[in-house]
Amino acid sequence: MAGFSTRKGLLMYIVAEKEIAGLMTPAAAFEAIEAVFAAMAARKAYNFPVVREAIGYEDALYGFKGGFDGAALTLGLKAGGYWPNNQKHNLINHQSTIFLFDADTGRAKAAIGGNLLTALRTAAASAVSIKYLAPKGAKVLGMIGAGHQSAFQMKAAAAVHSFEKVIGWNPHPEMLTRLAETAAGLGLPFEAVELDRLGAEADVIISITSAFSPLLMDAHVKGETHIAAMGTDTKGKQELDPALVARARIFTDEVAQSISIGETQHAIAAHLIAEEAVHELGAVVTGAIPGRDGAEVTLFDGTGVGLQDLAVAAKVLELAIEKGLAQQAEL
Structure with a gap:
């Protein structure tokens, strides 16, 4: 699923926020998060230090969560945060985008809408705790x-x-x-x-x-x-x-x-x-x-944790490619 080169340059995938609901199911999110918990406990996956700051504008908190799952070879980060005044823009308060990178080369692989995925992975995490x-x-x-x-x-x-x-x-x-x-x-x-x-x-x-x-x-x-x-x-x-x-x-x-x-x-x-x-x-x-x-x-x-975001993003990218819903853009 890595980005690939053409004569013009490197291509990466884009999965729009509007496509996520039709691709990602709660069951798929649960499986991805359960697997990440296990990989973390086995020390096959780890999170990077979190950056989270008040930016001094619109009362917003902004930051980055990332990590690397060596078992699934998933590498990337989520950028975004909490904008408490977004109702005036007819938007939800949490806004984010997930970026995946090729673990072999470091090249950008995908940019994926992170709003619904964040909600699904957060709910999946509590569901895993309820199961056990x-x-x-x-x-x-x-x-x-x-x-x-x-x-x-x-x-x-x-x-x-x-x-x-x-x-x-x-x-x-x-x-x-x-x-x-x-x-x-x-x-x-x-x-x-x-x-x-x-x-x-x-x-x-x-x-x-x-x-x-x-x-x-x-x-x-x-x-x-x-x-x-x-x-x-x-x-x-x-x-x-x-x-x-x-x-x-x-x-x-x-x-x-x-x-x-x-x-x-x-x-x-x-x-x-x-x-x-x-x-x-x-x-x-x-x-x-x-x-x-x-x-x-x-x-x-x-x-x-960032690994949760990356796990659901990797899954939705796989589904988007299978169904022809992943756009491609040249870097």
Whole structure:
């Protein structure tokens, strides 16, 4: 699939954002992300240091996430970020493009729209955690947050586990219609609840907000529970009570990111846990370590890593080439 030379020069592929929805399925995203977790745990793939900066314009955060998967020979980066004022442009807040490079030569191979892929890979990551860490017999899915990403999260969770009901909370209750409509599309009843009830009744909880102070408190969560904390990916962001984090058996996509920009940053800063308490989810996928292992509460701290973006981008490029939907451009 590498770019190739002509008399005029090197050609690369372009997969437009508008083509992604017809190419990439949640199932394909799940398989790609599960494989990346395993490759990372086996030390066959690694992420590059993340660059993420406030640019001082439009309140935007911009940066780069990249890596190399030696098992799949996938090399590249995602460039983009978060523009909180994009509603005025009729655009979603997260904007990104994924660039793939030929691992043998370093030449540019493809530029791929990253907005939908980011949503799909984020949802797939939490779904992988649910597959391996959800309590047996889990019936109730709790959703904290009703933004753009929440629908992807709910659909991915329902694809890997048979839930009987969805309950949800959002700081702006008027947005809960998104959760209700998504649940209805999955054939599941939905009920809006307060956080204390959500923590007490949900067997699996997905939090996907942009909060900078804890929403779900330690006292809220009762009984066997798995929490996929997917919103904290920057210094200062926070969705969970540090005491709740400290009570859980903790897993993440990449430990270095979790302790620096993920949900565990706050529990570590409060000296409630040590770095050694944070485990790689990929090690559970490969069977190197147990999952719940008798824990009442498990936590997946999903910070989002570049390898996840590259994995879904490589898959969608393969599908686009097969279906003749990958454009070619001369460099």
